Amino acid sequence: MGFSVKNRHRSVKVLRRGDLAKLTGCNLETIRYYENIGVMPEPPRTSKNYRAYDESHVGRLRFIMRARELGFTLDEVRDLLALVDGGVQTCGEVQGLANSHLASVRAKIDDLKRIERVLSSTVAQCTGDDVPECPVIDALTEVT
Amino acid sequence: MGFSVKNRHRSVKVLRRGDLAKLTGCNLETIRYYENIGVMPEPPRTSKNYRAYDESHVGRLRFIMRARELGFTLDEVRDLLALVDGGVQTCGEVQGLANSHLASVRAKIDDLKRIERVLSSTVAQCTGDDVPECPVIDALTEVT
DNA sequence: CCTAGGCTCTGTAGTTGGTACAGGCTCAAT
């Protein structure tokens, strides 16, 4: 994985895009996408125009992927990264972002639970028979 | 709202797209979109090429909107409508669709709950102070 | 009668978060 490039006196391990993808489990194309939208930095290029990543990029991509797993939007990820990169990030600022995201996660859960309640109570009334009368259709057709 | 068109011997109330939008609360453009993707039927046109809806379209659009509110995808809506339109729909068939949708709603709830747990327990460790150490950032940066 | 504004029509582009090609280079191994 990766290849070495002579850099004056030492040999530096360089990661190509495919290496980064394998190391992180991220889709190959997604890496380029993240670069395009500015959440991954533009890496240096080799003489043949290949992206040359290093360990710092692995860390950055893992950060992004973890935040995405926690449901942060890419906009929110950008905000988090800006705080981290700014070097002036405070726990309070990050807490603010995380809390507002938490609120939206909770709102989504509530929405889905409401849907689940309606749907499960309606389906529970189904006979499941080969008859055309169906409580689910009735609920959707209802003239309220 | 609407306008009348002389139709041989009686006058028929015709709804324009804007009327349908107001009656159902659906966005104007969404109606055209639903027509394009085939969940709303192509309505008859007036001589001036305006869409001419009637009460049946109001019912159809409300059905779609209710199904969407219950989180059915438009593909699932299409299936439901095909069953209803087919006239041979049985309660069992509809129940099948609703149940599989219910399963995916429950899966989404579980996902979000997991996210909520991780996020809230992490945020709970924040001091909220003006210090750079932050449990949220640590969790995202963690070298596992 | 004329004009302004409001409605409608069409096609097309933007949104979010990616994914997947096509067509062309480069590189290592056979």
Place this chain on the structure above:
DNA sequence: ATTGAGCCTGTACCAACTACAGAGCCTAGG
């Protein structure tokens, strides 16, 4: 020398809408 893998770019596609431009039509007010 050639094959295959990997990389490069731009672009198109997915859901489910939303929005806008540019044109046509219709009605009410002056």
